[in-house]
Structures are given as C-alpha cells and as structure tokens.
Amino acid sequence: xxxxxxxxxxxxxxxxxxxxxxxxxxxxxxxxxxxxxxxxxxxxxxxxxxxxxxxxxxxxxxxxxxxxxxxxxxxxxxxxxxxxxxxxxxxxxxxxxxxxxxxxxxxxxxxxxxxxxxxxxxxxxxxxxxxxxxxxxxxxxxxxxxxxxxxxxxxxxxxxxxxxxxxxxxxxxxxxxxxxxxxxxxxxxxxxxxxxxxxxxxxxxxxxxxxxxxxxxxxxxxxxxxxxxxxxxxxxxxxxxxxxxxxxxxxxxxxxxxxxxxxxxxxxxxxxxxxxxxxxxxxxxxxxxxxxxxxxxxxxxxxxxxxxxxxxxxxxxxxxxxxxxxxxxxxxxxxxxxxxxxxxxxxxxxxxxxxxxxxxxxxxxxxxxxxxxxxxxxxxxxxxxxxxxxxxxxxxxxxxxxxxxxxxxxxxxxxxxxxxxxxxxxxxxxxxxxxxxxxxxxxxxxxxxxxxxxxxxxxxxxxxxxxxxxxxxxxxxxxxxxxxxxxxxxxxxxxxxxxxxxxxxxxxxxxxxxxxxxxxxxxxxxxxxxxxxxxxxxxxxxx
Ligand code: C2O
Ligand code: CU
Numbered sequence: 156x157x158x159x160x161x162x163x164x165x166x167x168x169x170x171x172x173x174x175x176x177x178x179x180x181x182x183x184x185x186x187x188x189x190x191x192x193x194x195x196x197x198x199x200x201x202x203x204x205x206x207x208x209x210x211x212x213x214x215x216x217x218x219x220x221x222x223x224x225x226x227x228x229x230x231x232x233x234x235x236x237x238x239x240x241x242x243x244x245x246x247x248x249x250x251x252x253x254x255x256x257x258x259x260x261x262x263x264x265x266x267x268x269x270x271x272x273x274x275x276x277x278x279x280x281x282x283x284x285x286x287x288x289x290x291x292x293x294x295x296x297x298x299x300x301x302x303x304x305x306x307x308x309x310x311x312x313x314x315x316x317x318x319x320x321x322x323x324x325x326x327x328x329x330x331x332x333x334x335x336x337x338x339x340x341x342x343x344x345x346x347x348x349x350x351x352x353x354x355x356x357x358x359x360x361x362x363x364x365x366x367x368x369x370x371x372x373x374x375x376x377x378x379x380x381x382x383x384x385x386x387x388x389x390x391x392x393x394x395x396x397x398x399x400x401x402x403x404x405x406x407x408x409x410x411x412x413x414x415x416x417x418x419x420x421x422x423x424x425x426x427x428x429x430x431x432x433x434x435x436x437x438x439x440x441x442x443x444x445x446x447x448x449x450x451x452x453x454x455x456x457x458x459x460x461x462x463x464x465x466x467x468x469x470x471x472x473x474x475x476x477x478x479x480x481x482x483x484x485x486x487x488x489x490x491x492x493x494x495x496x497x498x499x500x501x502x503x504x505x506x507x508x509x510x511x512x513x514x515x516x517x518x519x520x521x522x523x524x525x526x527x528x529x530x531x532x533x534x535x536x537x538x539x540x541x542x543x544x545x546x547x548x549x550x551x552x553x554x555x556x557x558x559x560x561x562x563x564x565x566x567x568x569x570x571x572x573x574x575x576x577x578x579x580x581x582x583x584x585x586x587x588x589x590x591x592x593x594x595x596x597x598x599x600x601x602x603x604x605x606x607x608x609x610x611x612x613x614x615x616x617x618x619x620x621x622x623x624x625x626x627x628x629x630x631x632x633x634x635x636x637x638x639x640x641x642x643x644x645x646x647x648x649x650x651x652x653x654x655x656x657x658x659x660x661x662x663x664x665x666x667x668x669x670x671x672x673x674x675x676x677x678x679x680x681x682x683x684x685x686x687x688x689x690x691x692x693x694x695x696x697x698x
Contacts, residue, residue, distance in 0.1 A: 156196040156278075161189070163213065165269065166206040172299050173323055174336035179268045179303075180207045180260075186328045187295040187359065188271030191247075191258060195278040199247045203237055209305065210236025211269065212243075214261035216397060217381050217633040218273070219251045219602060222686050224530055224653025227601055230262040231524040232656045232672060234531075235695035243693050249275050252381030252604070255293070255355035255399040264304040264662050270359045271295070272399075275381060284473060285377050285386065288403060289350035294435075296394070296417050297325040298361040311663050313501075317513060318663055320362045324417050324433040331434035332414075332448075342435035344415070346406045353377075354402045358394040361662040364420035364463055364595060364636060366391050369437055370413040370452035375403040376470065380604060380632040383478055385471045391454050393420065393463035395597035397634035397660035410439035412449035420595070421457050460595060464638050468610060474628035482606045482626045483580035483646045490573070490583045491548040491615070492517050493555060494598065494637050494659065494669065496591040497566035513591070514667045515659060516566040518549045521668025522658075523568045527695045529672050530654040534688060545571035545671045556613050556640040559590040566668065572654070573671060577678035579649040582608075584615045585637040593639035596664065600647075600673070602655035604631045609644035620644070634660055649675045652685045 163182045170179055170186060182188035191199055205211050214228030226245045227233045237243045253275050260269035272293040277283060298321035300307060311318040323330035327342040346352060354374075358365055368374065368391035376387045378401030392400055415435040436449050455462035474480045499514035499521065514521050525532070525540050532540035553560030575581065583605075585598050606629040609620055624644065637643045658670030677684035 156198065157194070159193055159197060159199045161191060161199060161201045163201055163203045164206065165204065165211060167208065172330060172337065173301060173334055175301060177301065177303065180265060181268055182271065186268055187297060188269060190271055190293055191273045193249050194276045195249055195253045197249050199249070201245045201247065202242060203245065204242040205237045205239055207239060209262065209265065210238050211260050211262050211265050212236055213245060213258055215247050215256070215258050215273065217252060217256035217399065217604070218247055218249065219604065219651060220248060221250060221651055222653070222684065223248060224602060224655065224685060225689055225692065227653070227655070228261045229601065229656045231526070231528050232530065233654060234528050235693045236262055237693050241693060253277055254378040254381045254383065254401050255357065256381045257357045257359060257399060259359065263666065264308050264361070266662070267298055267300060267304045267361055272355060272357050274355060284383050284478065285403065286351065288353035291353040291355060292344055293355045293357065295327055295357045295359055296365050296367065297328065297359045299323040299325050299330060308666060311666060320421065323431065324360060324365065324419065326415060326417055326433050326435040329435065333432055333434055343438050344435065345438050345440055347440055348406050348410055351403055351405045354404060356394065356400045356402055358396055358398045360396050362396070364393060364395040365417050366393050366420060366454040366462070367417050368452060368454050369404060369415045370450040371408050372404055372413060372437070377401050377403055379470060379630060380634065382604065382631040383473050384630060385473055385628070387469050389466065393466040395634065395636040395660070397597055397599045406439065410441040410443045412445050413437040414449045414451050416452065416454055418454045419457050420455070420459060420463055460638050463636060464610065464641070467636065470630045471628040472630050480606070480628065480631065482608065482629060483648050484626065485580055486582045486646070487579045488575060488581045489547065490581070491586060492583055493519065493549045493586045493588045494596040495519060495566065495588045496594055498564050498591065499566055499568070514566045515664040515669035517669060517671050518546050519562065519566050520545065520571055521566045521568045522670040523570050523668065525570055529572065533654055533674055534685065541570040541572050543572055543574050545573040554614065555586050555588040556593070557589065562590055564590050568668065571671060573673050575649040575673055575675045577649060577652055577676050577683055580646070581649055582644065582646050584642055584644045586615050586642045587637050587640055589640065595639045596637045596669070597634050597660040598637055598657070599634040599660045600655065600657045602651045602653055603647050604633050605645040605647040606631055607635050607643060608646050610641070612638065612641040615642040615644070651675060652677045652683065
C-alpha cells in the first residue's frame with residue numbers, strides 16, 4: 156500500500172458561466188476540484204490550506220475512516236472549521252471501499268464549489284469484477300449559482316423564502332449547449348468506436364436528484380457508492396445528491412455526436428422548478444461529417460419519482476464468493492425515523508410578514524450545531540453540548556403519508572444525538588411524511604455504508620413489509636433516496652466508534668436541521684476504539 160500526498164489550496168478566484176463572472180471558493184483554482192486517485196489499501200494525506208474568507212472543513216464522502224472520526228470533516232460535528240489563513244492535514248484511510256466516492260467541503264454551503272472525485276482502484280494484483288475498460292473518465296454533476304452561495308444561505312435561514320435550487324446544473328463544471336453563453340465550453344468526451352469506457356459519475360448537486368443518460372447508448376451500472384453491483388443495463392440512471400455510480404458504456408453506435416444529458420427530478424411541491432437540462436457531448440473520433448446538433452434523448456420528467464424508485468430497486472450487490480456481504484440478521488436496535496418538512500417561527504424581524512420559515516427535521520427534531528464539535532465534547536466528557544435523547548421513533552404515530560394528522564407542523568430545535576454500543580446490529584426505517592408536503596430525501600450516514608434491505612411507498616408496515624426484505628444481495632451504499640410518500644429500510648453493524656453525522660444530503664434541508672449524530676461507543680479493545688485525538692485539530696474558539 157502507498158501513501159499519497161495532496162495539497163488543497165482553497166482560495167477565491169473568478170469563474171464565468173451563464174454570461175457572468177463571479178468570485179468563488181475553489182480548491183487549486185479548479186471546478187470541479189482535483190481527483191484523489193488511490194488503490195484500495197492506500198492512504199491519502201491531504202494538507203488543506205485555507206486562503207478563503209470563511210472557515211471551511213473537508214469531508215471524504217463514503218470513506219469509512221475506521222476508528223478515525225477526527226478526520227471525517229463535518230464542521231462542529233467532528234472538528235471545528237479551518238479558519239482563514241490556517242491549514243489542517245487530513246489522513247484518509249482507504250481500507251474498505253473500491254470504486255468511486257468524492258470529497259467536498261462540509262461547512263454551510265461551501266460544498267457547492269469545493270468538491271471533487273475520489274477514485275479507488277482495486278488493490279495491487281487484483282482486478283475489476285468486469286472486463287478491463289479501454290479508458291476511465293470522471294463525470295461530476297454539479298450546481299451553478301449566479302449569486303454567492305453564502306448569501307443564498309442567509310436567504311434560506313432568515314428571510315422565510317425558499318432558496319434558489321441553482322441557476323444551472325453542470326457536467327464537469329459546464330452547463331452545456333442549452334444554456335446561454337455556454338456552448339463554447341461544453342464538456343466533450345472523445346471516444347473511439349467499438350470500445351468500452353468506465354464512467355465514474357459523482358452527484359455533487361446541491362438540492363435535487365438528477366437523471367443521467369447518453370443518447371442512443373445503454374449504460375451498464377457496475378458499482379455504486381464504492382461497492383460493486385451485479386451489472387444492470389439501463390438507458391438512464393437516477394442519482395441523488397451524494398451518490399456515486401460506476402457505469403460502463405460501449406461505443407457501438409454510428410460515429411457521430413451524442414448528448415450526455417443530466418436533467419433534474421424535483422418532486423417537492425413548494426415552487427415549480429426550472430426544468431432545464433444540462434448537456435455534455437460524447438464525440439466519436441473518425442472520418443465523418445458531424446451533425447449540426449448532437450443526438451438528444453429525453454429522460455424521465457422532473458416529477459417522475461417512480462422512475463427513480465424503479466431504477467433504485469434494480470440494484471443488487473454482487474454477493475459472490477470474492478465479494479461477500481454480511482447483512483445483519485440479529486437486529487438489536489430498531490429505529491423508525493421520519494424525514495419531515497416543517498415550519499419554524501422565523502428568527503428575525505425581516506420576515507415577520509411571513510411569520511414562519513420552512514424547516515426540516517428527523518422525528519420532528521431539527522438539529523442545531525454547537526460552537527464546539529460533538530466528537531470532542533463526547534471524548535472529553537463535556538456537558539451542556541448535546542443531549543442523548545434523540546428518539547428511536549416519532550412521539551406520535553399517525554398516517555405519515557396522509558397529511559400531518561396530530562403531528563405538529565412545527566419542529567423542535569435541539570442537539571439530540573443517538574448513542575449506540577459497539578457491535579450493535581442496527582435497523583433503521585426512514586419514513587417520508589407529508590407534514591408540510593411530500594418530498595424525497597437523500598439520507599446519508601457518515602462513517603458507514605449500509606445495506607438497503609427494503610424500499611416502498613406509503614406507510615411502512617412492521618407486519619408485512621419486513622417479509623419482503625432483501626437479505627440476500629441488497630446494495631451497500633452510503634446515501635439512499637427516501638422517496639416522497641415512501642420509506643426505506645437499512646441495516647448495518649455499529650462497528651466504527653466515533654461521532655457520525657446522519658443527514659439529508661440536500662443542502663437546504665441540512666442547514667434547516669434534517670440531521671442527527673450517531674455516537675458509537677468504543678469496543679472492548681484498543682483496535683475497536685477511537686484513535687487518539689490529533690494534537691493539531693483546528694481550535695474551536697473564534698479568536
Ligand atoms: Cu456528502 Cu455529510 O456529506
Ligand atoms: Cu431532505
């Protein structure tokens with residue numbers, strides 16, 4: 156195994172998209188940011204230098220970081236921010252995952268511009284469970300905001316309005332031909348006919364799910380979130396914020412230009428979404444006259460939750476001798492967690508006219524971060540930072556998908572965490588609700604990948620639904636879309652001690668409080684315990 160060294164220099168620099176220029180925070184002046192490329196078993200040492208205007212942290216999305224929560228990244232959960240003018244060195248162990256993951260900033264909305272792919276190749280001497288592709292390319296789906304992302308947050312927190320979902324989506328940093336002032340810089344992938352390419356697709360989008368396809372070409376999905384899958388052939392994939400997919404594409408069509416298409420699924424009911432589509436171009440090399448516009452193909456519409464759910468239901472782990480799985484079967488902790496949209500009284504006078512702003516919650520609690528990280532508070536036994544009463548189920552059981560019943564539309568703010576003993580076998584059911592309105596939520600857990608054993612519409616039924624759980628070959632992921640008016644059941648073993656954030660990966664729901672923290676206690680021995688706290692963690696005082 157190798158150790159790889161990276162320098163991430165964060166600074167504001169100018170970027171031009173959609174006919175206007177703005178200054179934004181990036182890593183090494185690139186958008187998307189640089190790729191981390193390792194083999195399974197390697198370690199990356201990433202020195203982050205912050206020359207920007209805000210405190211920032213970096214998270215290694217989907218990397219388990221066994222016993223290593225100090226380097227996980229979420230601000231005020233496992234560390235305090237790296238302040239402007241300071242640096243911090245992350246140590247990232249790639250011991251478990253193989254495939255594609257990504258890294259992103261984890262402070263407010265800085266991840267909109269501070270993110271990049273992580274490619275984890277098979278360990279030396281081993282190969283893919285599919286034929287070696289001719290070439291590999293990363294495809295990063297992103298969001299572009301004309302304005303400054305930090306001011307969009309204040310809008311979301313203090314004015315009572317709903318923030319913009321983005322002014323464009325991007326493919327490898329570019330909005331594509333269908334947006335103004337964009338067609339000179341559309342991302343082009345040049346391919347040779349008759350070859351198979353591996354596309355490593357990262358959904359780094361802020362606030363919606365994305366359908367992705369390539370006109371006239373099949374996609375064969377072979378991996379998701381750093382685990383391999385049984386190959387699934389499809390003409391589009393559905394990806395939610397935070398997910399990554401490994402997809403094979405064979406260039407078996409007539410030499411021409413074909414659009415790669417990214418179009419949003421947005422099933423919230425609050426504001427109609429601007430259903431614009433981002434494009435890139437798959438360009439066959441060779442002697443032919445290119446058409447004046449590339450071949451286009453429509454993907455499912457922006458309210459087609461069914462298309463997303465039926466894609467997700469087709470995915471299965473390899474579950475083979477070489478790639479075994481270990482789904483927990485003797486569950487010791489069961490949680491039913493509602494994923495809610497709520498209201499909360501508006502915090503300042505400027506929105507008194509509205510009275511309330513939107514909020515988000517789990518089990519009707521909106522998580523509030525504290526000025527010191529939860530991990531430090533836990534390991535140092537500091538009191539008054541958090542409480543351990545995050546409930547295992549909502550206080551009122553009602554018809555979750557039938558309205559708000561006797562549940563309050565108002566959420567309760569607090570810093571409630573869930574304690575777990577080392578080695579517990581956990582089952583969680585995420586239940587969508589319609590307190591304010593139905594909406595899909597990509598739930599993401601730090602420090603773990605989990606098995607998705609069930610997925611369905613309407614209210615989860617403890618009697619009948621577990622009967623059809625897949626305990627044979629469920630996919631192992633770190634992010635799963637809980638469909639609007641539906642539920643998802645997951646299982647994992649709590650074998651990674653630490654304080655791990657669990658949250659909706661939509662940026663606006665995260666700042667509105669749709670998260671909690673799982674504190675997993677140490678196991679019986681040193682190698683089942685949290686590593687010592689590095690002495691050079693960023694300071695939590697603002698002076
Ligand atoms: Cu991409 Cu808290 O995560
Ligand atoms: Cu959400």
